[in-house]
Amino acid sequence: MGHYLRKRLLAAIPTLFGITVLIFLAMRVLPGDPVSFIFTEAQGVQVLNEEQKSQARAKLGLDRPYHEQYLGWIGGVLRGDLGESFWRGEKTAALIARRGPITAQIALMAVALSWLIGLPVGILSAVRRNSWLDYLSRTTVTFFLAVPSFLIGLTVVLVGVLVFNWRPPLTIAYPWTDPLTNLQITIGPALALGVGLAAVVARFTRSSCLEVLNEDYVRTARAKGVVERRVILKHVFRNALLPVITVSGLALGGLLGGSVAVERAFGVPGLGLALTFALAERDWNVIQNLVLLYGVIVTAVNLAVDLSYSWFDPRIRYQ
Amino acid sequence: MARSTELRSLGQDLTSGRLSRREFLRRAAALGLTASSVAALLAACGGSAAPASTPAAATGASTAVPAAAATKAPVSNPAAATGGATFMKAPEPNPKRGGTVKTAFGVTVGHYDFHQGGGGPLVQAFDNLVTLNYTDGLETIVPELAESWEISADKQTYTFKVRDGVKFHDGTPFGAEDVVATFSRIIFPPPGIASLFQENFAAVEKVELIDRLTMRFVLKYAWPPFLAALTPVNMVIYSKKTLEQNGNDLRKVIAPGTGAFVYKEYKTAERWIFERNPNYWNPELPYVDRLEMLHVPAWTDRGTAVLTGQADFSWNVSMETHQEAEKRKDSVATRVLPHFGAAYHVAINNQRKPFSDPRVRRAIHLAVSRQNLIGAFAKQEFITMDRWVSHANKYALPLEDIQKLPGYRADKKEDIAEAKRLLAEAGHPDGFEAELMSADVAPHAQIMAPAFQDQLRRTLNIRTTIKVLERSLLTNALSQGEYDMQLGTSYGSDIPDPELMWTRALRTGASQNWSKYANPKFDQLLDQLKTEADEEARQRLVREGMQLLDDDPPFYLMGFADHLPMWRKPVHGIVANWRHTHWGRMPTVWLDQ
Numbered sequence: 001m002g003h004y005l006r007k008r009l010l011a012a013i014p015t016l017f018g019i020t021v022l023i024f025l026a027m028r029v030l031p032g033d034p035v036s037f038i039f040t041e042a043q044g045v046q047v048l049n050e051e052q053k054s055q056a057r058a059k060l061g062l063d064r065p066y067h068e069q070y071l072g073w074i075g076g077v078l079r080g081d082l083g084e085s086f087w088r089g090e091k092t093a094a095l096i097a098r099r100g101p102i103t104a105q106i107a108l109m110a111v112a113l114s115w116l117i118g119l120p121v122g123i124l125s126a127v128r129r130n131s132w133l134d135y136l137s138r139t140t141v142t143f144f145l146a147v148p149s150f151l152i153g154l155t156v157v158l159v160g161v162l163v164f165n166w167r168p169p170l171t172i173a174y175p176w177t178d179p180l181t182n183l184q185i186t187i188g189p190a191l192a193l194g195v196g197l198a199a200v201v202a203r204f205t206r207s208s209c210l211e212v213l214n215e216d217y218v219r220t221a222r223a224k225g226v227v228e229r230r231v232i233l234k235h236v237f238r239n240a241l242l243p244v245i246t247v248s249g250l251a252l253g254g255l256l257g258g259s260v261a262v263e264r265a266f267g268v269p270g271l272g273l274a275l276t277f278a279l280a281e282r283d284w285n286v287i288q289n290l291v292l293l294y295g296v297i298v299t300a301v302n303l304a305v306d307l308s309y310s311w312f313d314p315r316i317r318y319q
Numbered sequence: 320m321a322r323s324t325e326l327r328s329l330g331q332d333l334t335s336g337r338l339s340r341r342e343f344l345r346r347a348a349a350l351g352l353t354a355s356s357v358a359a360l361l362a363a364c365g366g367s368a369a370p371a372s373t374p375a376a377a378t379g380a381s382t383a384v385p386a387a388a389a390t391k392a393p394v395s396n397p398a399a400a401t402g403g404a405t406f407m408k409a410p411e412p413n414p415k416r417g418g419t420v421k422t423a424f425g426v427t428v429g430h431y432d433f434h435q436g437g438g439g440p441l442v443q444a445f446d447n448l449v450t451l452n453y454t455d456g457l458e459t460i461v462p463e464l465a466e467s468w469e470i471s472a473d474k475q476t477y478t479f480k481v482r483d484g485v486k487f488h489d490g491t492p493f494g495a496e497d498v499v500a501t502f503s504r505i506i507f508p509p510p511g512i513a514s515l516f517q518e519n520f521a522a523v524e525k526v527e528l529i530d531r532l533t534m535r536f537v538l539k540y541a542w543p544p545f546l547a548a549l550t551p552v553n554m555v556i557y558s559k560k561t562l563e564q565n566g567n568d569l570r571k572v573i574a575p576g577t578g579a580f581v582y583k584e585y586k587t588a589e590r591w592i593f594e595r596n597p598n599y600w601n602p603e604l605p606y607v608d609r610l611e612m613l614h615v616p617a618w619t620d621r622g623t624a625v626l627t628g629q630a631d632f633s634w635n636v637s638m639e640t641h642q643e644a645e646k647r648k649d650s651v652a653t654r655v656l657p658h659f660g661a662a663y664h665v666a667i668n669n670q671r672k673p674f675s676d677p678r679v680r681r682a683i684h685l686a687v688s689r690q691n692l693i694g695a696f697a698k699q700e701f702i703t704m705d706r707w708v709s710h711a712n713k714y715a716l717p718l719e720d721i722q723k724l725p726g727y728r729a730d731k732k733e734d735i736a737e738a739k740r741l742l743a744e745a746g747h748p749d750g751f752e753a754e755l756m757s758a759d760v761a762p763h764a765q766i767m768a769p770a771f772q773d774q775l776r777r778t779l780n781i782r783t784t785i786k787v788l789e790r791s792l793l794t795n796a797l798s799q800g801e802y803d804m805q806l807g808t809s810y811g812s813d814i815p816d817p818e819l820m821w822t823r824a825l826r827t828g829a830s831q832n833w834s835k836y837a838n839p840k841f842d843q844l845l846d847q848l849k850t851e852a853d854e855e856a857r858q859r860l861v862r863e864g865m866q867l868l869d870d871d872p873p874f875y876l877m878g879f880a881d882h883l884p885m886w887r888k889p890v891h892g893i894v895a896n897w898r899h900t901h902w903g904r905m906p907t908v909w910l911d912q
Contacts, residue, residue: 031792055511059568087430087437089571090587098586157623162643167627170423170613170620172589267620269589277427277588277616280790 001310008306012299019295020077020288024070027284034060034086034282060086073288082289087281092289095274102172103263103270105182106189107255111248113194114201119237119244121198122205126213127232137202144199153192153265160188170267189262197251204247208240215239241312249305253298405462407907408603409892410454414909419609420890423621423630424903427588427614430570433553434505436515437570440591440612442903444488445555445576448479448498449546453907456896460546464493464556464577466532474541474852481532485600487558488575488582495534500559502526502536509567518823518830519548519814522849543852544816551813552904579605579906588614606892606909625651625885631910632886632893634902638698641883649888655701656882656895657711659820660811663692663702665755665771665804665875666797670835674753674803677871678745684872685726686738686778687771692877695770699762701881707865708817709879714861726869735778742779750780756805758790768806771875797833809833811879817861818848825873836873 035056057063061072076083082092125137160166168188173181212218213236221231260272271290278286310316408414430437433445446464451457462468465479485493503526508514522542528534538545548554561574573582577600580593591612595605613630615621622640624630626647636644636653644651665683673679693702703710706721721727725734742748757768764787775781783804788796796802797809809831812820823829826845827837844867848860884895892907 031795033795056513059511085587087570095587098589161623161627165627167620167623167629170615170624170629172586264617267615267617267624269586269614273616274588281427281429 001307005303005307008303012303015299016292016295020074020292021070023288023291024066024073027282027287028066034062034284073285077289077292083285085278085286086283092286095286096271096290096293098172099269099271099274101174102186102268103272104256105175106186106193106259106262106268106270107252109186109190110193110197110255111252113190114197114248114251117194117198118201119205122202122244123209123232123237125202125206126209126236129210137206141199141202144195145203147196148261149192149196149259150261150265152195153189153262156188156192157265168266168268170269172269185266185268189259189266189268192262192265193255193259197248200247200251201244204244205240208243209236212236212240238312242309245305245308245312249301249308253301256294256297256301405466406601406603407450407453407461407463409606409907409909410456410894411891411909414606414892414907415911416606416909418607418910418912419611420607420632420905420908420910421611421613421630422905423613423615423624423633425614425616425618425621425635427616431573432569433555434501434516435513435568435570438553438555440903441573441576441582441585442552442555442578443580443591443593443610443612443905444578444582446578447549447552447554448481448556449549451550453892453894457894458896460550464498474543475538476535477538477545478529478533478535481534482600483532485577486598487561487577488596489558489561491558491560491575493556493558493577494531496528496531497556497559499526499528499534500562501556504557504562504567512567516554519819521822540850541852542849543857544814544819547814547816548819552902553813580610588616590614601906604906606907610905610908622885625887628887631890632884632908634884635882636885638700638883641885644885651885651887653883653885654895656884657703657709658811658880658882659709659711659815660813661808662705662709662810662879663696663767663806663808663877664810665806665877666802666809666834667804667872667874668800668802668834669837669873670800671803673745673747673751676745678741679747680872680874681870682738682741682745682779683775683781683875684869685734685741686731687774687875688729688731689727689877690729691774692767692770696762696767699766701883702878703881705876705878707868707876708820708861709811709815711879712815712817714817714858716862716865724869731778738779750776750782752782752784753803754786755783756786756788756793756796756802758793758806759787760790763806771806800833800835808880810874810876817864818845821845821864822849825868832873834873838867838871838873841867841871 033053035053054063061069064072073083080093082096084091085095121137121141125134128134157167160168169181169185171181171185173185175182218231218235221235222228226235260276262268263270263272264276271293275287275290277283278290424440426439428437428439428441431441432438433442448463448465449460449468450463452459452461464481464485466482467480469478470476471478479495479498481493481495481498487493502520502523504512505514505516506520506523506526508517522538522540522545523536524539525537526534527537536545555576555578557569557574557576561569561572565572565574573585576582579596579599579601581596582591583594584590584592591610591614593610593612595608599605613624615624615630615633617637618635619637619640621630621633622636622643625633625636626640626643641653644653667674667680667683669675669680689704693704696702704718704721704727706716706724706727708715710718722729725737728734739748742750755768755772757764764785768785768787772783772785775783793805793807797805797807810820810824812823814820821841822845823831825832825836825838825841827839827842841864844860844864848857848864851857851860884893886893889910889912890908891911892909893905894907
């Protein structure tokens with residue numbers, strides 16, 4: 001296991017290196033000038049002459065050769081210094097530390113919700129195959145697969161405002177400082193994301209369970225007189241879980257980076273919104289570091305998912 | 320109070336065209352207005368010299384000149400003559416103290432230096448040299464950090480006496496040298512400083528320190544709007560010490576101000592927190608203990624935030640939430656405020672063929688129906704048809720008069736015939752092809768741009784392809800002249816005087832003349848307007864200017880947008896006259912709870 005872990009960690013290095021190069025070049029190759037954003041007036045129309053623009057670029061270090069800019073950035077990252085926003089001087093690490101927990105909490109709650117809803121629905125649907133319960137769950141699942149999560153989010157907000165005169169708070173509150181406000185902020189986005197993900201989980205659980213239900217060892221267990229509940233939970237469910245873990249892991253990796261649409265719908269100041277603003281402002285330093293962070297998160301979650309396989313299925317051994 | 324608010328609102332609605340004259344008269348009668356009062360209000364709405372008065376005009380500042388400062392600027396102001404001190408207060412009587420006001424605002428703050436284009440909500444921590452008067456609905460200009468001023472007989476020297484005993488929030492004493500340092504950086508920026516307002520002060524020859532509490536501006540020529548140019552909320556006074564300590568560049572520095580509120584905390588794109596300045600030089604202000612300014616980018620979210628009590632106030636909410644507020648009048652209040660800074664228009668590249676031919680631009684000006692475009696956009700944003708200046712401007716022609724003019728009238732039959740004739744004369748009887756750029760925001764790209772495209776095709780057979788771009792790219796294309804036509808909102812000014820806006824946007828070679836417009840007759844008119852102090856003559860020149868622009872249009876103008884502020888009923892002290900707003904500043908805000 002230790003050897004496997006080392007190999008995977010080493011393999012992650014070129015992946016992350018590739019991400020840094022791609023995002024660094026993308027920022028500089030794609031059209032759009034950061035200097036246009038810093039000195040703006042009247043709806044973003046710049047009034048700088050060329051000399052002023054050159055001076056502004058020099059102050060931001062954007063007049064240096066690309067390789068110097070890149071090495072400067074990576075050197076800082078390796079030293080634990082993620083640099084700061086081009087414009088406001090705010091440390092990128094501070095931004096991540098402040099917004100990351102809310103985004104992570106929403107992601108974890110969404111995945112947890114998806115399991116709470118999706119697993120029982122998927123199992124029931126498989127066990128009661130072609131019954132009215134199966135048809136109902138399949139119809140519901142298809143509906144939630146089709147409806148985008150931001151639409152669910154908007155509906156939740158609209159109903160809140162128009163019917164209950166309520167909308168989620170617009171500030172950041174952490175579970176350890178103000179749990180009630182924190183719950184009000186996070187429950188909506190978690191629900192909007194979790195319901196859609198639950199549909200995916202239910203679908204994977206159902207098809208996976210159906211496959212396992214036909215396995216010999218399930219028939220054997222039933223022939224031995226094992227209680228049906230135990231057959232389903234111990235023999236079927238555990239063995240059907242691997243694809244569900246894979247899909248949940250992938251979803252978690254994506255959600256930890258922040259769902260822009262849902263954060264926007266609820267006005268949650270998470271990492272997704274931070275990236276949106278950074279993109280709009282061409283705040284290259286923030287964008288580069290956030291994308292690198294997503295790369296690290298996705299790599300780490302994938303590794304964790306792979307490692308978890310051996311726990312769920314003892315036949316899997318990593319060399 | 321309520322009746323006065325209703326009256327102002329009626330006046331607004333009439334001017335913006337949302338209310339017919341008949342309906343206006345009916346409602347005014349319902350409010351119990353006499354015929355003479357109605358006539359006075361109509362005159363004010365029609366752009367005559369009579370200003371829209373506010374109910375609180377009796378209180379507050381004693382030193383004042385008209386906000387437009389176009390005429391009869393006093394040689395010395397009343398306060399200087401009487402020695403009376405001027406302290407701003409809330410426009411309403413008996414304001415209460417205490418509490419926290421939460422606002423929802425949408426502006427992303429790029430950096431912290433006001434004079435290089437940043438700052439935003441940080442304005443709460445600062446004062447200007449002079450300001451608009453909160454007690455008379457922002458109609459006059461009164462001292463703020465200035466105590467008084469004198470204007471020389473030739474109107475080329477403005478000498479300011481500043482307040483003694485004022486301190487910046489870091490404890491540094493304030494003096495005239497801070498005013499000199501601030502305006503020297505704006506008007507004569509050192510290398511590396513991009514002064515966005517330098518052009519506003521092109522008339523200033525020098526800024527001089529006389530003594531610890533006295534300084535003066537010496538102008539190259541008498542320029543009537545000078546005092547008005549000092550009033551926008553971003554004309555804040557920095558301390559000389561802070562400027563020197565930071566090499567004149569405050570983009571990454573939250574500098575100390577002298578304002579009613581002290582900066583406490585800022586979380587990027589989340590919220591600003593300000594607390595009452597216990598040592599504020601004005602003993603009357605501020606009333607509230609704390610301001611929390613929540614960054615809420617979507618205007619629907621801002622509206623729902625106020626509707627549900629998450630925020631107490633927002634300067635601009637969405638149309639739907641504004642309409643929802645109409646049903647909840649017991650808990651929230653709303654207004655419709657003209658916005659000087661953003662006019663919907665289609666910039667036309669005057670240097671590219673065939674748009675370099677004035678006949679082609681005039682044909683577009685005549686043929687495309689403003690009524691249709693504004694109607695198509697009505698569910699997104701209020702736009703009022705304007706003729707080269709905002710409808711809130713006192714120089715604006717009344718809407719009913721504008722609607723009779725070629726190009727602006729609803730019946731397009733004659734206009735389209737004339738437009739076709741002009742286009743044929745210019746050598747394009749069968750139209751031509753061009754590109755129309757639009758920002759990648761849905762209302763622009765999916766409503767306004769296609770509506771404009773459709774009208775061009777149907778009326779003049781000008782066939783356009785719409786190119787949707789992210790706003791930064793659009794800006795680059797505009798400033799570099801790499802476009803045919805571009806839908807935008809960059810025509811406007813934060814100073815309600817057409818001369819400055821026209822000089823920056825329409826004078827040959829001006830910094831924001833994105834259409835590359837060149838009209839020697841118009842330039843001559845601007846030269847006259849620049850120094851003309853007589854109000855009637857100024858009105859006449861502005862009208863002449865409008866006619867010149869109609870005859871040789873630089874671009875296609877639809878009209879200026881209106882903002883939709885919304886606030887909870889307990890909030891008072893935010894002054895928003897229909898002609899002026901002090902966008903963002905809230906030193907006089909108070910809560911009735």
